[in-house]
Amino acid sequence: MMAASAAARSSMVLTFRLSRVLPNCSSCPFNKLKACASGSARPQRRTSLDSFRTANRHLQTGTGLYHSEEGSSNAENPDDVVNVVYVDRSGQRIPIKAKVGDNVLYLAHKHGIELEGACEASLACSTCQVYVSAAHFDKLPEPEEREDDMLDMAPMLQENSRLGCQIFLTRELEGMELTLPKVTRNFYVDGHTPKPH
Amino acid sequence: MSSHRLLFSGLWTIGRTRWISRLHEGKHGCGRAFFSSGKPKVCIVGGGPAGFYTAQHLIKACQDAEVDIYERLPVPFGLVRFGVAPDHPEVKNVINTFTQTAKQSGCSFYGNVNVGKDVSIQELQQAYHAVVLSYGAEGNRTMGVPGEDLAGVYSAKDFVGWYNGLPNCQQLRPDLSCETAVILGQGNVALDIARILLSPVDVLKKTDITQPALEALTKSQIRRVLIVGRRGPAQIACTIKEVREMVNLPDTRPEMVAADFQGLREVVKDLPRPRKRLTELMLKTALETPGEKEQERRNKASRVWAFRFFRSPVEILANPDNNRAAGIRLAVNKLEGSGEGAQAVLTGEVEDVACGLVISSIGYKSLPIDPSVPFDSRKAIVPNNMGRVQQAAGLYCSGWLKTGPTGVIATTMNNSFDTARSLMEDMDSGMLDVSAAKPGSQNISGLLEKRGVIPVIFSDWEKIDSVEISRGEATGKPREKLLSVEEMLQVTRQ
Numbered sequence: 001m002m003a004a005s006a007a008a009r010s011s012m013v014l015t016f017r018l019s020r021v022l023p024n025c026s027s028c029p030f031n032k033l034k035a036c037a038s039g040s041a042r043p044q045r046r047t048s049l050d051s052f053r054t055a056n057r058h059l060q061t062g063t064g065l066y067h068s069e070e071g072s073s074n075a076e077n078p079d080d081v082v083n084v085v086y087v088d089r090s091g092q093r094i095p096i097k098a099k100v101g102d103n104v105l106y107l108a109h110k111h112g113i114e115l116e117g118a119c120e121a122s123l124a125c126s127t128c129q130v131y132v133s134a135a136h137f138d139k140l141p142e143p144e145e146r147e148d149d150m151l152d153m154a155p156m157l158q159e160n161s162r163l164g165c166q167i168f169l170t171r172e173l174e175g176m177e178l179t180l181p182k183v184t185r186n187f188y189v190d191g192h193t194p195k196p197h
Numbered sequence: 198m199s200s201h202r203l204l205f206s207g208l209w210t211i212g213r214t215r216w217i218s219r220l221h222e223g224k225h226g227c228g229r230a231f232f233s234s235g236k237p238k239v240c241i242v243g244g245g246p247a248g249f250y251t252a253q254h255l256i257k258a259c260q261d262a263e264v265d266i267y268e269r270l271p272v273p274f275g276l277v278r279f280g281v282a283p284d285h286p287e288v289k290n291v292i293n294t295f296t297q298t299a300k301q302s303g304c305s306f307y308g309n310v311n312v313g314k315d316v317s318i319q320e321l322q323q324a325y326h327a328v329v330l331s332y333g334a335e336g337n338r339t340m341g342v343p344g345e346d347l348a349g350v351y352s353a354k355d356f357v358g359w360y361n362g363l364p365n366c367q368q369l370r371p372d373l374s375c376e377t378a379v380i381l382g383q384g385n386v387a388l389d390i391a392r393i394l395l396s397p398v399d400v401l402k403k404t405d406i407t408q409p410a411l412e413a414l415t416k417s418q419i420r421r422v423l424i425v426g427r428r429g430p431a432q433i434a435c436t437i438k439e440v441r442e443m444v445n446l447p448d449t450r451p452e453m454v455a456a457d458f459q460g461l462r463e464v465v466k467d468l469p470r471p472r473k474r475l476t477e478l479m480l481k482t483a484l485e486t487p488g489e490k491e492q493e494r495r496n497k498a499s500r501v502w503a504f505r506f507f508r509s510p511v512e513i514l515a516n517p518d519n520n521r522a523a524g525i526r527l528a529v530n531k532l533e534g535s536g537e538g539a540q541a542v543l544t545g546e547v548e549d550v551a552c553g554l555v556i557s558s559i560g561y562k563s564l565p566i567d568p569s570v571p572f573d574s575r576k577a578i579v580p581n582n583m584g585r586v587q588q589a590a591g592l593y594c595s596g597w598l599k600t601g602p603t604g605v606i607a608t609t610m611n612n613s614f615d616t617a618r619s620l621m622e623d624m625d626s627g628m629l630d631v632s633a634a635k636p637g638s639q640n641i642s643g644l645l646e647k648r649g650v651i652p653v654i655f656s657d658w659e660k661i662d663s664v665e666i667s668r669g670e671a672t673g674k675p676r677e678k679l680l681s682v683e684e685m686l687q688v689t690r691q
Contacts, residue, residue, distance in 0.1 A: 114257070118294060118606050122287030126607045149438045152471035153605050181611075 235634025245275020247596020344513025375553020584616030
């Protein structure tokens with residue numbers, strides 16, 4: 001029952017092509033990596049069968065530049081291994097053996113870590129906000145303006161905040177820690193100003 | 198009981214397999230519910246983002262739970278469907294997350310059920326262990342000025358509802374034959390409306406904006422939109438993304454009053470990051486001389502948008518026949534104090550602006566659902582402590598009803614997760630008694646049937662969804678929304 005729901009959670013993102021909403025490819029990490037299974041032949045009209053085929057292709061190719069089996073944590077090439085640690089909202093540390101090119105949001109989904117990606121990597125929300133460990137924050141490429149714009153709306157924004165959907169792993173990021181902002185009681189303490197909508 | 202514990206500790210030591218650590222999160226999932234005689238049953242009132250995020254979190258945290266979402270309309274998703282602007286489709290991607298939640302075996306959606314009319318809160322409380330109120334804010338703050346009832350004056354909530362297909366706003370049929378529109382308020386909703394009023398029709402016709410709205414906007418004579426705020430640029434409530442969209446809107450040019458930005462450049466660098474970046478963008482737009490190309494673009498633009506600061510509405514002025522808005526009288530303010538806490542103070546001066554469309558975008562507002570539910574009419578929220586409704590056991594709230602009507606999807610997500618956590622904690626501690634079995638939807642379905650109410654379940658919504666998408670294909674839109682409850686229900690019966 002738990003496994004089924006974990007699988008359902010990890011497939012949530014992988015099945016985003018089932019969306020009735022036409023995806024905006026310009027900010028999608030699959031598109032950026034030219035790893036989009038739909039590629040330029042993105043049809044305007046999706047039949048449910050098309051979507052199913054696309055979803056299955058994603059299940060097989062994964063998010064990285066290198067092929068991997070779904071669920072496998074052993075990279076073919078040890079040089080491509082990048083170890084990262086997610087710290088979830090309850091403070092639990094979850095070490096992950098990932099690969100160069102993995103996307104922080106989809107990697108989290110793959111491992112059942114509760115990092116939301118409401119807009120599905122379209123730079124239209126801030127639900128995938130993570131705090132990046134200080135030692136690694138500067139190693140990330142500068143955010144594009146659109147990411148900064150979305151971060152500006154994020155609750156509990158910190159100096160080391162980034163959007164998980166925009167972070168791709170490199171070997172330099174070995175040991176990076178990604179902390180999910182706490183869904184906190186303290187969110188509404190004095191000094192809280194209403195956020196715009 | 199002890200054998201259960203041994204089993205779990207054994208599984209713990211097998212290794213940190215993901216699904217076990219998901220179950221425990223430090224405590225035992227459903228807590229005492231796990232050992233109860235029945236499943237914990239939770240009812241959520243309101244099928245918008247707050248309702249769905251609360252449901253998602255509950256189902257993840259408590260595998261046994263049965264979570265039923267009741268929604269007044271036949272269609273789910275609330276403001277994601279009816280509030281988010283048609284030209285912001287990526288924001289609506291969250292519908293996929295909500296769809297996954299609705300399809301979880303522990304979750305059921307019941308649309309076309311009006312809680313408060315078809316079934317009471319008390320009846321829900323009797324049938325469920327807990328009731329979470331997430332019905333949002335369907336009212337709006339009024340300006341409270343003479344002339345507010347004239348034709349041509351609308352609340353932002355109704356105007357947005359109109360172009361987004363909300364059934365009870367379809368009668369609005371605003372007259373867009375005037376040259377100038379004035380929007381009171383400078384939040385993201387105000388900017389959305391300005392952008393929709395000024396966007397090229399070629400852009401709008403590829404969105405899910407309704408066909409009647411598209412036709413009205415195609416015929417629109419509006420060429421100038423003023424977005425008016427009581428205070429100054431440093432207090433503006435919108436966010437940078439929306440301002441950028443205005444600055445980059447094709448065939449439009451900005452018109453700002455340079456004097457409104459006096460003294461702002463000096464203080465910008467000390468502002469917190471979001472406020473700093475936004476103010477810098479406005480300063481650039483208002484004060485910098487544009488480059489040649491941009492200047493040319495502005496010269497050619499046929500439409501104008503402007504921020505007007507330090508102005509409050511005092512009266513809507515009527516036409517000679519006294520049946521339509523023809524202008525607005527604005528009081529001139531000055532600021533006392535600075536930053537977020539600055540107050541607008543009247544100077545005594547007024548200014549009249551000719552206009553044919555006035556939209557007040559000064560805030561949504563929640564309404565009380567039932568006299569038995571505590572309601573703070575000053576703040577227009579349900580008084581609560583971290584989502585637990587005060588002085589009402591078994592009653593919770595999430596979303597705008599809990600905190601007031603501000604915040605983006607991420608805010609509502611956190612807010613809803615927080616309420617779900619309070620509920621889980623209460624189940625765990627025994628504060629919320631889930632030891633006795635409750636009938637849940639079984640009872641409620643019976644009541645609804647007796648009252649002639651036919652709920653729309655999620656697969657029924659999918660029929661509506663399917664029809665909307667295929668109708669949209671005919672016109673090159675992502676969907677053509679059904680505009681009446683009757684039509685929606687008709688489709689579900691097919």
